[in-house]
Amino acid sequence: MNIKQAIKNKRLYFDGGAGTLLQTMGLKGGERAETWNITNPEKIIKMHKDYLLAGADILTTNTFGASVEKFPNYEEIIVSAINCAKKAVEGFKDKYIAFDVGPSGRLLKPLGDFEFEDAVEYFAKSIRVAAKNGVDLILIETMSDAYETKAAVIAAKENSDLPIFVTNVFDEQSKMMTGGSPLAMVAMLESLGVDAIGINCSLGPDKMMPTIKEYIKYASVPMIINPNAGLPEVKDGKAFFNIDADEFSDYMREIANLGGCILGGCCGTTPEYIKKTVEKTSDIAYKYPENKNLTVVSSYTHGVLIGEKPQLIGERINPTGKKKLKEALRNNDLNYILNEGITQAETGVAILDVNVGLPEIDEVKMMKEVVFSLQSVTDTPLQIDTSDPKALEVALRIYNGKPLVNSVNGKKESVEAVFPLVKKYGGTVIALTLDENGIPDNADDRVKIAEKIINKAKEYGIDKKDIVVDPLAMTVSSDTTNALVTLESIRKIRELGVYTSLGVSNISFGLPNRPAINSTFFSIAMENGLNLAIMNPFSKEMNDAYYAFCAVKNLDSNCSEFIRYSTENIQEEKTVSKKQEMDLHRSIVKGVKDSAVKQAEKLLESEKPLDIINNHIIPALNEIGDDFEKQKAFLPQLLLSAEAASAAFDLLKTKMNTADSDTSRTVVLATVKGDIHDIGKNIVKVLLESYGFKVFDLGKDVPPETIVQCAVENNCKLVGLSALMTTTVPSMEDTIKLLKKTDNSIKVIVGGAVLTEDYAKMINADYYGADAMDTVRIAESFYGK
Amino acid sequence: MSEIVTGSIKAEKIEINKNELARRLKTKVDFSLDEIDSCKDELLKVINYKFAYKKVSVDLSEKDYVNLGFCNVKSKNLYKNLQGCNSAIILAVTAGIGVDRLLGRLNMLSQSKHFITDALSSAAVESFCDYVNQAIDDKYETKPRFSPGYGDLPLEIQPDILKLLSADKTLGITLNNSLLMTPVKSITAIIGVQNEY
Numbered sequence: 004m005n006i007k008q009a010i011k012n013k014r015l016y017f018d019g020g021a022g023t024l025l026q027t028m029g030l031k032g033g034e035r036a037e038t039w040n041i042t043n044p045e046k047i048i049k050m051h052k053d054y055l056l057a058g059a060d061i062l063t064t065n066t067f068g069a070s071v072e073k074f075p076n077y078e079e080i081i082v083s084a085i086n087c088a089k090k091a092v093e094g095f096k097d098k099y100i101a102f103d104v105g106p107s108g109r110l111l112k113p114l115g116d117f118e119f120e121d122a123v124e125y126f127a128k129s130i131r132v133a134a135k136n137g138v139d140l141i142l143i144e145t146m147s148d149a150y151e152t153k154a155a156v157i158a159a160k161e162n163s164d165l166p167i168f169v170t171n172v173f174d175e176q177s178k179m180m181t182g183g184s185p186l187a188m189v190a191m192l193e194s195l196g197v198d199a200i201g202i203n204c205s206l207g208p209d210k211m212m213p214t215i216k217e218y219i220k221y222a223s224v225p226m227i228i229n230p231n232a233g234l235p236e237v238k239d240g241k242a243f244f245n246i247d248a249d250e251f252s253d254y255m256r257e258i259a260n261l262g263g264c265i266l267g268g269c270c271g272t273t274p275e276y277i278k279k280t281v282e283k284t285s286d287i288a289y290k291y292p293e294n295k296n297l298t299v300v301s302s303y304t305h306g307v308l309i310g311e312k313p314q315l316i317g318e319r320i321n322p323t324g325k326k327k328l329k330e331a332l333r334n335n336d337l338n339y340i341l342n343e344g345i346t347q348a349e350t351g352v353a354i355l356d357v358n359v360g361l362p363e364i365d366e367v368k369m370m371k372e373v374v375f376s377l378q379s380v381t382d383t384p385l386q387i388d389t390s391d392p393k394a395l396e397v398a399l400r401i402y403n404g405k406p407l408v409n410s411v412n413g414k415k416e417s418v419e420a421v422f423p424l425v426k427k428y429g430g431t432v433i434a435l436t437l438d439e440n441g442i443p444d445n446a447d448d449r450v451k452i453a454e455k456i457i458n459k460a461k462e463y464g465i466d467k468k469d470i471v472v473d474p475l476a477m478t479v480s481s482d483t484t485n486a487l488v489t490l491e492s493i494r495k496i497r498e499l500g501v502y503t504s505l506g507v508s509n510i511s512f513g514l515p516n517r518p519a520i521n522s523t524f525f526s527i528a529m530e531n532g533l534n535l536a537i538m539n540p541f542s543k544e545m546n547d548a549y550y551a552f553c554a555v556k557n558l559d560s561n562c563s564e565f566i567r568y569s570t571e572n573i574q575e576e577k578t579v580s581k582k583q584e585m586d587l588h589r590s591i592v593k594g595v596k597d598s599a600v601k602q603a604e605k606l607l608e609s610e611k612p613l614d615i616i617n618n619h620i621i622p623a624l625n626e627i628g629d630d631f632e633k634q635k636a637f638l639p640q641l642l643l644s645a646e647a648a649s650a651a652f653d654l655l656k657t658k659m660n661t662a663d664s665d666t667s668r669t670v671v672l673a674t675v676k677g678d679i680h681d682i683g684k685n686i687v688k689v690l691l692e693s694y695g696f697k698v699f700d701l702g703k704d705v706p707p708e709t710i711v712q713c714a715v716e717n718n719c720k721l722v723g724l725s726a727l728m729t730t731t732v733p734s735m736e737d738t739i740k741l742l743k744k745t746d747n748s749i750k751v752i753v754g755g756a757v758l759t760e761d762y763a764k765m766i767n768a769d770y771y772g773a774d775a776m777d778t779v780r781i782a783e784s785f786y787g788k
Numbered sequence: 789m790s791e792i793v794t795g796s797i798k799a800e801k802i803e804i805n806k807n808e809l810a811r812r813l814k815t816k817v818d819f820s821l822d823e824i825d826s827c828k829d830e831l832l833k834v835i836n837y838k839f840a841y842k843k844v845s846v847d848l849s850e851k852d853y854v855n856l857g858f859c860n861v862k863s864k865n866l867y868k869n870l871q872g873c874n875s876a877i878i879l880a881v882t883a884g885i886g887v888d889r890l891l892g893r894l895n896m897l898s899q900s901k902h903f904i905t906d907a908l909s910s911a912a913v914e915s916f917c918d919y920v921n922q923a924i925d926d927k928y929e930t931k932p933r934f935s936p937g938y939g940d941l942p943l944e945i946q947p948d949i950l951k952l953l954s955a956d957k958t959l960g961i962t963l964n965n966s967l968l969m970t971p972v973k974s975i976t977a978i979i980g981v982q983n984e985y
Contacts, residue, residue, distance in 0.1 A: 106956075108956060108962065109962055109963075109964075110962040110964070110970050113892065114885060114888055114889075114970055115962055115964055115970050116964040116965055116966075147956075147957070147960065172957070180885070180960035181885055181960070182885065182886070182889075204957070205957060235791065235792070236791065237790065237791035242791065338896060341896045342896065342897065345893060345896065345897055379889075379892055380889075380892055380893040380896050381893065382889075594823075594900070634816075637813065637814060637815035637816070637819060638813065638814045638815070638903065639813055639815065639821055639823065639824065639900060639903065639904050640821065642899055642900035642903055643823060643900045645899075645900075646898060646899065646900050679966070679968075682902070682903060682906060685895070685899050685902070685903075686899060686903060688899070689899040689900075
């Protein structure tokens with residue numbers, strides 16, 4: 004019987020800790036336990052056998068750190084470890100060997116520097132060896148980061164057909180090291196098709212209780228619990244764990260009663276702990292977890308439950324009808340896109356839609372970049388919105404969690420493209436009620452398409468709970484029965500036992516005063532059972548409708564969300580009106596961005612953009628710049644002023660004739676190769692932009708060739724280089740050499756903590772920028788102002 | 789053998805040293821600005837201070853070499869710093885990964901907020917380190933703390949220090965290829981112990 008069948012019928016037991024046990028057998032501190040697979044196999048076999056005799060059903064191979072980075076002979080170590088386990092189970096019946104996969108010890112990008120694909124390959128190397136050598140399952144354990152866990156699971160799925168078990172590490176607050184919650188992990192791992200999930204290490208069984216309860220509440224697959232023998236303490240110079248086998252097994256009995264399906268131990272536990280655990284839990288009736296039927300999407304920190312309380316999806320990252328976003332996509336202006344993401348997330352939407360499809364750009368590449376970058380600046384779950392299966396696949400692969408997928412429809416082609424990807428990478432899918440014959444004009448036929456898609460999903464092994472149906476909102480301007488058909492469809496689709504979603508604002512296309520129609524339709528749709536609304540989170544009317552609906556439908560206890568929402572908006576209006584009293588000059592000197600933009604707008608009624616810049620913005624910047632140089636103002640104020648000026652600039656630029664705007668004042672900026680500090684460079688950038696310079700910002704750790712190429716391509720004669728570490732000054736020197744060799748008329752400003760005037764001369768820089776303001780003065784004089 | 793002492797402190801409990809802050813903001817001391825206050829409020833929400841330390845023996849028998857048991861490192865500066873010490877506290881503290889995420893977000897949103905928050909969080913973790921250092925000083929007569937990368941003490945001992953403290957598990961600290969720590973606002977240090985009170 005394979006382990007997937009076994010766990011359907013009975014509680015299974017893992018073995019316990021290895022480290023402490025092997026130390027009592029003579030493993031020295033600092034010696035790696037994995038080497039014993041080769042040097043002391045008889046001792047490893049004995050340890051395994053002791054656990055089997057204690058009642059363990061599943062042995063974990065002694066391969067926790069057996070990876071390519073730690074052992075050049077990792078293959079030999081893995082094969083030996085598996086052989087030890089095989090020897091141990093000889094003569095026993097119904098025992099299973101789990102290939103043990105521990106964490107890499109490295110943190111994945113964007114927080115760390117380990118590439119996701121490199122992490123997948125890192126795990127794949129070991130898993131391939133294990134799969135070839137006959138184990139019963141793969142146990143991915145002691146993972147404290149969601150992204151690394153996903154990389155390991157993908158590696159397991161791509162390199163074997165074995166069952167996959169996963170256990171993560173949580174602290175007493177039920178948070179993983181990088182912030183993941185139990186619901187987030189349950190959602191992601193179940194969706195990836197992991198066969199059993201749970202927790203191990205770090206805490207004793209007592210402190211694990213809150214996390215266990217969360218798992219049991221949400222999980223539809225069996226839960227694994229492998230606690231430590233409490234916490235380590237030192238007594239009389241000896242380290243020991245503070246929960247003994249008796250106390251441990253009492254807790255394990257409690258855990259079995261809660262619904263724990265696979266029990267074992269981690270650090271500090273011994274065969275005695277397992278033996279007592281087996282004894283004390285064998286009389287507790289076993290129950291396989293029921294399907295919780297939860298529809299969830301998640302990020303790396305939290306899950307969003309879709310259900311009776313409607314949830315909002317921010318629609319702003321979608322180029323349809325948005326000129327600025329189109330421009331940003333064409334110019335690869337990630338900053339603009341990320342800003343759209345962050346500001347929407349700050350309004351409190353539950354999910355962000357991500358659509359970067361434009362005919363003239365490489366959608367696959369852009370999608371990958373945007374998803375990666377968005378999840379480094381916001382933990383709001385994402386909705387991957389694309390019709391290109393390739394773009395969908397890259398996004399699903401690198402997404403850190405369980406995404407919402409927008410969308411599949413009733414067409415054969417769509418089903419065949421989308422469902423295999425969702426099966427592999429996980430996700431909840433929006434199903435549009437259209438097929439080869441278009442969008443039906445009546446509710447019943449839309450419901451039929453929904454049913455067809457749900458059945459198709461089942462064929463691919465995708466549960467109904469992971470389908471959300473969008474019955475499509477069509478504008479009432481073309482047919483005034485459209486809204487009624489959509490509403491009827493929502494009601495009938497909900498009767499199928501699935502949730503619904505709508506792109507709400509489509510309803511008013513072609514009409515004036517769209518917010519009025521949108522918000523009214525939105526309220527009625529929610530009343531008819533709408534669960535997810537793709538909408539503009541900056542629309543007051545839509546937010547009003549949403550928060551008021553939740554308040555009156557008893558979906559907002561004490562109306563607290565409604566009160567927070569309403570008072571925040573009123574406060575904002577008040578502060579804005581107070582700040583408006585300042586003129587443009589004062590707004591910039593004081594560094595109040597909103598006010599600067601408003602005042603610039605007001606001035607446009609009477610003055611030309613160029614005059615506003617010369618008569619208001621530049622004098623204000625000079626005032627704060629002078630104050631800074633005289634140490635009457637400080638860097639934080641200078642930066643705030645620069646940002647206020649830049650915001651006013653951006654507005655004026657859109658009103659300027661091309662003849663007026665001076666595009667010749669350009670500067671290339673970069674932190675040199677090897678250096679990852681970019682604060683100083685970013686400050687210089689903000690200041691230069693506030694003075695109207697066009698800045699080509701190449702970022703940090705930039706190779707000399709890239710800098711030269713940018714200067715040449717843009718015919719830019721002024722290059723600013725930054726370095727913070729002494730070790731990267733040579734790289735600065737190399738860059739200057741290459742720049743001068745390529746075009747001797749290019750001038751170079753250098754700056755950064757380690758540089759001095761003399762040092763700058765020594766490496767042949769033309770100017771030394773003592774600080775950001777100084778650099779602006781140099782640039783001004785270079786361009787002859 | 790000595791145990792690893794770990795713990796966490798609530799963000800509000802640590803007063804951010806105003807001299808440290810002024811130095812990093814490049815302002816005069818006691819400089820105030822609404823934006824600094826609001827950045828501080830946001831920062832305190834994500835800070836998760838944790839520390840771990842362990843006492844180890846110190847062997848200075850070979851000149852300019854400091855043998856700490858778990859590693860033997862050449863450093864004239866540390867050798868001098870630890871004169872008269874038979875043991876040392878190996879310490880690591882962090883302000884948590886939430887700070888990295890906040891800084892990453894602000895770097896996209898606003899350079900002024902990013903600069904201010906970066907300065908605040910650097911001063912914060914330094915102040916937290918002082919706080920833990922003080923608690924250690926209450927137990928032992930100590931030397932000023934010494935961190936890898938300072939003077940001639942190489943960053944290369946970071947992996948050993950973090951391993952000694954199981955810092956990946958206890959604090960969530962990992963190293964990148966350049967031996968820099970994530971969370972970025974983390975500090976490791978060696979504190980010489982002369983006497984136990």
